Amino acid sequence: TAEISGALPYGFVYVDGTLRLTGDTGIVAGSVYLGPNASLDTCFVPGEGPGTGNNQCGNGRSLTIRAGGSVVLTPAVDLTGGQGATQAGGSLDISGAGVTVGGAINTSGVGGAASGAVSISSTAGADVAGTITAPSAPVRISAAGDLQLGGDISTFGTAATPLPASYQAQGGGAVDLSSSGGNVAVGGNIVASGRDQGAGALYGGPAAPVTISGGQVRVGNIDTTGGSSTDHD
Secondary structure, eight states: OEEEEEEEEOSOEEESSEEEEEEEEEEEESOEEEOTTOEEETTOBOSSSTTOBTTOOSSOOOEEEEESSOEEEOSOEEOOOOSSSOBOOOOEEEEESSEEEOSOEEOOOBTTOOOOOEEEEESSOEEEOSOEEOTTSOEEEEESSOEEEOSOEEOOOOTTSOOSBTTBOOOOOOEEEEESSSOEEEEEEEEOOOOOOOTTTOBOOOOOOEEEESSSEEEEEEEOOOOOOOOOO
């Protein structure tokens, strides 16, 4: 078990046990590998007694990884907060020469706090096996080789994220998927729609753009529907 936070330079990172983030964390390394037996506790508060342990942070922590070689994260990456009515989600930013995430990615905010952005950049291929959930926040993934996503991407506006204005419901987050030298395959759906009007006679939230580019592009379905509004004449 290791507990880390802050800006951390390494030659090579290999974890096949428990990795605990005690604050926002930035890793710079030759390569990063979290193995099949690894677990990633991103909301850990060190110490003893009440308010300490896993899932005890307030806002979610952000995780940044910069690697000259490959980045492999076998477990899911959950950067949501833990305690309190209002919790911002942490951001995920990964770059490497080949990026693989074996589980789901979740950066959701709750209680009117913002979700974290998701950014993945690879000078080779990129593969995310699970769903990506980031309500109202941007998701950008680029690769020089094939880009594969096994599940849905959901950035649709929800009541849990901040209002963009007092008169308008929450909008979706932009989704940008690109491969400069390969294909793009999305096994699920992409939803970047806006939220329907809520209490207080709000206008519906705007949908966000979805941009996909590659040699060949395959995707289940794309929803960029704006949220509905009542007549405000």
